[in-house]
Amino acid sequence: MLQDLPTLSHLLKVLQQVPYLASKNLYRVTAHFLMMSEAQMEQFCQALLDAKQKLTKCVICFYWREVSQDCIFCSSQKRDRTTICVVETWQEILAIEKTKGYNGLYHVLGGAISPIEGISVEDLTITPLVERVEKDAIAEIILATNQTPEGEATAIYIARKFKDKKITVSCLARGLPVGSSLEGMDRLTVFKALSERRPF
Amino acid sequence: MLQDLPTLSHLLKVLQQVPYLASKNLYRVTAHFLMMSEAQMEQFCQALLDAKQKLTKCVICFYWREVSQDCIFCSSQKRDRTTICVVETWQEILAIEKTKGYNGLYHVLGGAISPIEGISVEDLTITPLVERVEKDAIAEIILATNQTPEGEATAIYIARKFKDKKITVSCLARGLPVGSSLEGMDRLTVFKALSERRPF
Numbered sequence: 231m232l233q234d235l236p237t238l239s240h241l242l243k244v245l246q247q248v249p250y251l252a253s254k255n256l257y258r259v260t261a262h263f264l265m266m267s268e269a270q271m272e273q274f275c276q277a278l279l280d281a282k283q284k285l286t287k288c289v290i291c292f293y294w295r296e297v298s299q300d301c302i303f304c305s306s307q308k309r310d311r312t313t314i315c316v317v318e319t320w321q322e323i324l325a326i327e328k329t330k331g332y333n334g335l336y337h338v339l340g341g342a343i344s345p346i347e348g349i350s351v352e353d354l355t356i357t358p359l360v361e362r363v364e365k366d367a368i369a370e371i372i373l374a375t376n377q378t379p380e381g382e383a384t385a386i387y388i389a390r391k392f393k394d395k396k397i398t399v400s401c402l403a404r405g406l407p408v409g410s411s412l413e414g415m416d417r418l419t420v421f422k423a424l425s426e427r428r429p430f
Numbered sequence: 431m432l433q434d435l436p437t438l439s440h441l442l443k444v445l446q447q448v449p450y451l452a453s454k455n456l457y458r459v460t461a462h463f464l465m466m467s468e469a470q471m472e473q474f475c476q477a478l479l480d481a482k483q484k485l486t487k488c489v490i491c492f493y494w495r496e497v498s499q500d501c502i503f504c505s506s507q508k509r510d511r512t513t514i515c516v517v518e519t520w521q522e523i524l525a526i527e528k529t530k531g532y533n534g535l536y537h538v539l540g541g542a543i544s545p546i547e548g549i550s551v552e553d554l555t556i557t558p559l560v561e562r563v564e565k566d567a568i569a570e571i572i573l574a575t576n577q578t579p580e581g582e583a584t585a586i587y588i589a590r591k592f593k594d595k596k597i598t599v600s601c602l603a604r605g606l607p608v609g610s611s612l613e614g615m616d617r618l619t620v621f622k623a624l625s626e627r628r629p630f
Contacts, residue, residue: 232524234502235485235494235495235496235502236496237480237481237484237485237496238481238485238494240477240480240481241477241478241480241481244473244474244477244478245477248459248462248463249455249458249459249462250451250455250458250459251450255449255450257521257524258449258450258521259448259449259450260521261519261520261521262448262449263448263478263481264481264482264485264494266482268479268482268483271478271479271482272479273444274444274478275475275478275479277440277441277444277445278441278444278463278471278474278475279468279471279472279475280437280440280441281437281438281440281441281463281464282464282466282468282471283468284437285435285437285438285464294435294438294464295435296435296436296437302434302435319461320461321457321458321460321461324432324457
């Protein structure tokens with residue numbers, strides 16, 4: 231029946247390619263777009279096309295920067311320029327910045343080593359990271375990859391690269407999240423919280 | 431920090447308005463769009479703008495139709511033109527058509543009566559439905575609104591409109607979904623399944 235409505239079925243197909251729009255939500259999201267006025271639709275599309283044209287990746291830290299200006303992190307003189315926090319994707323930077331607990335530089339790897347997904351070391355920005363650390367006299371790198379097998383493997387790989395160098399390599403603390411109870415927590419988290427306990 | 435990247439923050443704001451993109455998925459969806467090539471992005475926008483320009487609502491059943499052709503339901507001579515299935519939104523038609531168990535006409539109400547959401551009888555296409563039923567010698571209307579308080583209230587309201595008329599008003603069967611067990615089912619569904627039991 232949808233094949234009789236080529237425009238609608240094409241729209242559904244296009245929206246289906248957007249991640250996290252599962253089959254049930256797909257129709258609701260499509261309904262949302264069909265409810266928009268033409269002007270709203272044009273504004274929406276303009277925002278997308280603008281993003282494509284006006285955003286580019288910083289060649290140093292690989293975070294997004296406006297084409298018209300320098301990278302907000304790499305060009306900042308207010309930040310601690312001796313520390314680099316290494317993250318998998320740019321979204322993690324937003325999470326860290328929200329805490330206001332970090333004032334150093336960043337490095338976006340572009341993912342994590344994953345043989346299953348076909349992501350190898352060459353696909354990540356590890357070589358630029360090593361070059362950058364050597365050139366810019368970095369004192370500490372914080373490995374803030376995700377707590378997944380892939381994220382941890384990537385952290386181990388990067389840590390080895392700096393083993394013989396005079397540089398502090400640290401990683402994020404593992405343990406119980408704020409507001410959690412021991413009872414509901416998974417075994418591995420409790421184990422890590424125990425084994426990495428610290429003086430009170 | 432996002433305010434230093436106006437294009438990115440504008441994109442996030444625009445995508446945030448799309449329903450079912452909760453805060454966590456929002457960044458991932460944004461990342462998906464930023465990963466698109468410019469050509470892909472243009473195709474995506476074209477599909478949206480096309481939908482706006484090439485789709486319009488049928489003035490009889492209020493389902494979508496291509497501007498260039500007649501309504502696939504209302505203009506079809508292969509369908510049973512004496513039965514109308516009344517649904518809240520066009521998405522429900524897709525669900526019903528998938529079953530291949532119905533061959534009549536449709537009528538999209540455009541929602542359900544909901545004082546809380548400020549949707550009143552006048553906002554729905556109930557008057558056109560009544561006119562249509564009188565004009566086209568309809569024999570049966572099937573009330574296929576959702577099993578929510580709003581959906582049921584709307585069904586009751588519509589059923590009353592046809593009370594004194596020579597027309598069969600039916601509603602969808604209520605009971606246990608296929609594959610379900612009595613044990614896991616909510617009380618009200620079991621009650622309805624019992625009270626609306628039928629000869630085996």
